[in-house]
Amino acid sequence: MKTWLALIGAPSVVLGCLTVNYALATAACRLGGHALLDGVSGASFIVCAGATLLAWQRWLDERRRLALSTPDTAGRPARAGFVAAVAAGVGALSVLSVIAISIPQWLLSAC
Numbered sequence: 001m002k003t004w005l006a007l008i009g010a011p012s013v014v015l016g017c018l019t020v021n022y023a024l025a026t027a028a029c030r031l032g033g034h035a036l037l038d039g040v041s042g043a044s045f046i047v048c049a050g051a052t053l054l055a056w057q058r059w060l061d062e063r064r065r066l067a068l069s070t071p072d073t074a075g076r077p078a079r080a081g082f083v084a085a086v087a088a089g090v091g092a093l094s095v096l097s098v099i100a101i102s103i104p105q106w107l108l109s110a111c
Contacts, residue, residue, distance in 0.1 A: 003080075003087040005054060007083070007091075014048065018101055033110070037110065038105070045102075051091050052088055056088045058084040063081060
């Protein structure tokens with residue numbers, strides 16, 4: 001579960017952040033600030049970073065498990081570690097995407 005949250009959930013959160021920010025642009029313009037947009041981006045950043053950290057921890061656990069494996073269990077495929085590493089990469093890319101989405105709203109007016 002730790003890996004799937006970063007693998008599937010984090011990119012979905014990025015798309016949701018982009019969609020909600022676009023929907024709130026009119027309201028942010030009316031209010032004269034971009035606190036709403038920053039709140040959505042901040043929450044998205046926290047969720048993506050948390051999912052990435054969970055996947056990273058799973059990857060480290062799998063590396064430890066493989067390092068401590070006996071010759072009996074060494075033949076077991078390292079699929080879980082690979083998926084966890086890919087999930088950590090996807091999660092990190094999602095975190096960077098949320099930051100990239102947020103940069104224009106920090107620099108430009110909501111109107």
